[in-house]
Amino acid sequence: MRNETLAIHAGYEPDPTTHAVAVPIYQTASYAFDSADHGAALFNLETEGYRYSRIANPTTSVLEKRVAELEGGVGALAVASGQAALHFAFVNLADHGGNIVSVPQLYGTTHTLLSHILPRQGITGRFATGDQPDDVARLIDENTRAVFCETIGNPAGNVCDIEAIAEVAHRAGVPLIVDNTVATPILLRPIDYGADVVVHSLTKFLGGHGTTLGGAIVDSGRFDWAKQPERFPAFNQPDHSYHGMIYAERFGATAYVERARSIYQRTMGSVLSPFNAFLLLQGIETVALRMERHVENARKVAEFLRDDPRVAWVNFTGFPDSPYYPLVQKYLDGRASSLFTFGIKGGMEAGKAFYDSLKLITRLVNIGDAKSLACHPASTTHRQMSAEQQRQAGVLPETIRLSIGIEHIADIIEDLDQALAQASGSQPRLAAAE
Numbered sequence: 001m002r003n004e005t006l007a008i009h010a011g012y013e014p015d016p017t018t019h020a021v022a023v024p025i026y027q028t029a030s031y032a033f034d035s036a037d038h039g040a041a042l043f044n045l046e047t048e049g050y051r052y053s054r055i056a057n058p059t060t061s062v063l064e065k066r067v068a069e070l071e072g073g074v075g076a077l078a079v080a081s082g083q084a085a086l087h088f089a090f091v092n093l094a095d096h097g098g099n100i101v102s103v104p105q106l107y108g109t110t111h112t113l114l115s116h117i118l119p120r121q122g123i124t125g126r127f128a129t130g131d132q133p134d135d136v137a138r139l140i141d142e143n144t145r146a147v148f149c150e151t152i153g154n155p156a157g158n159v160c161d162i163e164a165i166a167e168v169a170h171r172a173g174v175p176l177i178v179d180n181t182v183a184t185p186i187l188l189r190p191i192d193y194g195a196d197v198v199v200h201s202l203t204k205f206l207g208g209h210g211t212t213l214g215g216a217i218v219d220s221g222r223f224d225w226a227k228q229p230e231r232f233p234a235f236n237q238p239d240h241s242y243h244g245m246i247y248a249e250r251f252g253a254t255a256y257v258e259r260a261r262s263i264y265q266r267t268m269g270s271v272l273s274p275f276n277a278f279l280l281l282q283g284i285e286t287v288a289l290r291m292e293r294h295v296e297n298a299r300k301v302a303e304f305l306r307d308d309p310r311v312a313w314v315n316f317t318g319f320p321d322s323p324y325y326p327l328v329q330k331y332l333d334g335r336a337s338s339l340f341t342f343g344i345k346g347g348m349e350a351g352k353a354f355y356d357s358l359k360l361i362t363r364l365v366n367i368g369d370a371k372s373l374a375c376h377p378a379s380t381t382h383r384q385m386s387a388e389q390q391r392q393a394g395v396l397p398e399t400i401r402l403s404i405g406i407e408h409i410a411d412i413i414e415d416l417d418q419a420l421a422q423a424s425g426s427q428p429r430l431a432a433a434e
């Protein structure tokens with residue numbers, strides 16, 4: 001079935017006992033065993049079933065199956081936030097001494113995880129100087145455990161050449177992990193282009209309403225861990241924290257996601273609540289329709305800003321003069337997401353005056369809500385970075401990031417127009433035209 005249908009149906013059949021059509025919320029911490037032997041079989045992963053909601057929960061399982069099917073993966077693990085998903089995705093591959101090679105344009109907190117937090121545990125984030133396949137290839141060595149990029153970078157909106165970067169990673173014998181939060185599987189399915197692991201902040205477009213944090217790791221099932229016993233011993237040697245299990249042997253194609261669950265979710269417990277899984281499932285049902293409107297509105301807003309004399313620059317990858325335009329055609333069928341940045345004339349001060357004058361568009365740090373949102377990355381999401389790191393991530397002092405929502409387009413544009421007028425001491429352009 002197509003993604004529009006999977007978003008509504010995948011992972012759930014009406015409940016056999018109650019025939020409930022909506023996914024039930026299983027608000028339970030634990031599950032009764034039929035006998036001591038049944039409990040032991042569950043703990044040995046010899047029989048399917050639930051034992052404790054830190055490891056798996058029936059409501060959350062529906063969400064995991066749905067996100068896995070939407071991405072074309074073989075399994076998924078849902079966790080409490082996008083950051084928890086990224087943390088587990090990295091440490092599931094890299095131990096002390098390992099490194100993760102990344103493009104430089106990343107969401108600020110992911111950059112911090114790779115540049116400050118994981119290094120304290122002996123895992124190094126290596127940042128390429130650019131997002132070209134050669135920039136990435138240069139940094140891979142025998143200690144590299146994965147290559148990482150965001151399919152559409154937050155906030156720069158840059159599009160990664162996933163197929164070429166996957167090829168570079170695979171040539172060196174390492175998997176490609178991609179964060180597909182901004183594109184969602186509606187605009188792009190990275191596994192179709194060679195990604196091995198897909199990570200999501202479900203908090204954004206998939207959940208879609210700015211109510212609920214959540215994250216997911218999707219396993220493509222394509223990376224052959226058994227082929228690389230020295231680079232990935234954790235998948236190929238007995239795990240003494242789990243009855244000597246060898247993950248690649250026991251789970252085959254789902255070894256990556258099952259190890260993430262059995263080791264990291266079980267012992268570190270970044271658990272998504274069943275209620276939040278339910279809310280995220282509600283959001284996902286309409287993601288295909290919402291993405292269509294997000295993309296259409298964003299293009300109209302970008303065109304309005306491009307044609308406005310009060311605006312200095314607009315970085316919208318859907319315009320033919322963007323260096324990412326060919327990749328938008330190749331990977332996104334011309335749909336340049338709803339996230340982009342721009343700067344107004346008058347630098348930082350004019351930018352702040354504009355930002356403070358917004359009435360409909362909300363000032364905050366979030367993306368992917370049905371509501372239109374604006375953020376000043378240099379003072380918020382990217383403030384931990386040096387000026388040079390900010391520049392590499394596509395953040396200038398005056399940069400405003402917009403996440404365009406699904407309101408009526410005329411209301412969004414009128415708000416931008418009046419805020420530009422306030423900041424520049426001019427009349428609103430639309431009023432002048434009437």
Ligand SMILES: Cc1ncc(COP(=O)(O)O)c(C=O)c1O
Pocket residue numbers: 081082083084107110150154179181182200201202203213214215366367
């Ligand atoms: C691309 C991307 N990945 C991951 C995250 C982190 O997600 P969460 O806030 O759910 O932890 C964000 C948050 O903005 C993001 O934009």
